[in-house]
Amino acid sequence: MNRQPLRLAIMEATRILTEAGVASPRSDAEIIASHVLGVERGRLPMVPLVDPPVIDAIGQLVNQRAKRIPLQYLTGWAALGDITVNVGAGVFVPRPETELLLEWGLKLLHGREYPVVVDLCTGSGALALAVQHARPDAVVYAVDIDAQALAWARHNADVHADAGDTPIRLYSGDVADSTMFAELDGLVDLVLCNPPYVPEGTPVPAEVAEHDPPRAVFAEESGLAVIRHAIAAAARLLRPTGGMAIEHDDTHGSAVPALVRARRVLTDVQGHLDLAGRPRFVTALRVS
Helix, strand or coil, rough: CCCEHHHHHHHHHHHHHHHCCCHHHHHHHHHHHHHCCCCCCCHHHHCCCEEEHHHHHHHHHHHHCCCCCCCHHHCEEECCCCCCEECCCCCCCCCCCHHHHHHHHHHHHHCCCCCCCEEEECCHHHHHHHHHHHCCCCCEEEEECHHHHHHHHHHHHHHHHHCCCCCCCCCCECCCCCCCHHHHHCEEEEECCCCEEEECCCCHHHHHHHHCCHHEEECCCCCCCHHHHHHHHHHHHEEEEEEEEECCCCCCCCHHHHHHHHHHHCEEEEECCCCCCCCCEEEEEEEC
16 A cells, blocks of 8 residues: 555645635644544644545545535544533534633632532533533533433533543523423522523534534524523522623623623623633623
């Protein structure tokens, strides 16, 4: 067998993905190569030559990615914080933008022993599991209304519990239900939420339009319907000095902070930018 340079295969993959309009072609090409080889992406330069079957396997995945199938569907996982979760058809794929929301939440918990955390609209369970992994002493509740999302979240929760993480507490429920987690009213240290927030009718990339569940992406009332309920839930659940962080659309930079400020029990309302400098999430504290 004639071994071939991996570098050339990655260059060709990058060219194909660029022509297909993929947003991060070089990065995706390298992640596909590392997935096929079973090595960390940073170690790819240590693999100068590969066998033809490896080139073929990379090519097959690249051709699927060129059809705008989400990269995470091809590899089977997505990362958030220090963990990975399994993802696929029927569940929203965690985005890098949510890393900043997670960082804010973990910073708020610093110095608090045995904190209580609630993750609304948990989807794959990524946020809840990332918090639980970082804070084994925390009691983490997670909730979603969608049965498929909950099936993915249950699978991911089981995987992380089997690996030694403290189990999260996973529930089926509607964030609009004012009795949801009523037993936790005034007792929660941190409420996190990455809800559906894209205004209906907004053009989105093919990966989102054709693969992410619409119910996990779009929301009524110009994208604010679920966010309103999440804010109400946070205002009810948080203990004094507890904090909330809710992700939102980049068109919501004024609207969502205004909705939070309308709740008298919430203070220190701040908007935060994502990695691209766009308005992406709002935080607030429960008045002491």
